[in-house]
Amino acid sequence: MSETLAFGTVDTVLGRLLVGETETGVVSLSFSDTPAARARVVKAARLPVVDAPARTAPALAALRDYFAGDLKTFELPIDWRLVSDVQRQVLTTLYETVPYGRVLTYGELGERSGTGVHAQVIGQVMGSNPIPLIVPCHRVVAANGLGGYSGGSGVEVKRWLLMMEGSLPATLDWDITLPP
Template identity: 70%
Template sequence: MTDTLAFATAETPLGPLLAAVTGDGVAWLDFRDGPDARARAVRALRLPVVADPARTAPVTAALAAYFAEEARDFDVPLDWRLYSPLQRQVLETLYTTVPYGALTTYGEIGTRSGAGVPAQAIGQVMGSNPIPLIVPCHRVVSSTGLGGYSGGSGVEVKRWLLMFEGALPATLDWDPAEGPRS
């Protein structure tokens, strides 16, 4: 059977997240849902779209459990097809070695992965991650601060996620039921 792509939307404090799931697992996560986000996923994955609630239910349940603070890990299969060998080496290392509530630096993840590239290149790998949040690039920071973040509205989403996970102290006005303030 030809592989297909099924979409699911998860309502979260960050807004609606779009997950694209192939027969192998989650292949794409976008911090926005809508026609443009879906078109980007279809262009990237080059697969026909089908409705398949049974396939997408595990990822929406995992996202709901994460944001309800009922789960710290995403126990869903991943489809790594969009990753270059370097991206996969670096991001699989991140995925398997940096748990919920922990932080690492771009340089540390570069060393730990054995990628042999400078911290700036690791930052570029994080910025090109097609499955952010589940493959937790938000947990990678600069040696001098938060660094950047290409998910959602940017670094404020990263800050919110790190406060949500307890990796950063919450600000006095922080409310986990509300998404980041732009």
């Protein structure tokens, strides 16, 4: 049997998230469930789509638990097929070594990953991460501030996630139940 792609969705405070999963593991996470988002993943993965809710159920449950504050570590299998070797090395290092509630700079991640690439390149890798939240690119910050974030509605989502995880002090008006 050839490999296939299954989609599942989960409603969160940040909106409906779309998860793509192969038999190998999670291959994508999108901040919106649109036909265009699904088409991008299908085109990139080059796999037929199947209806397999049991396949995506663990990832969807983990995301629910994460947003409820009950999950600190994602331990999901990852399918890295949508990234280059350098991206995989950087993103694997991030996934395996930067825990909930911690941040590091783009430069520190470059050093830690052993790729020898400049902080700006690490930023580009974070911006192209096909599995945000699960592979926590929001935990990578600039040496002089938050840096950018291409997920959801942008850097305010990053700020909200870091406050939720306790990496940034919450503002006086911050509310975990309200999206940024």
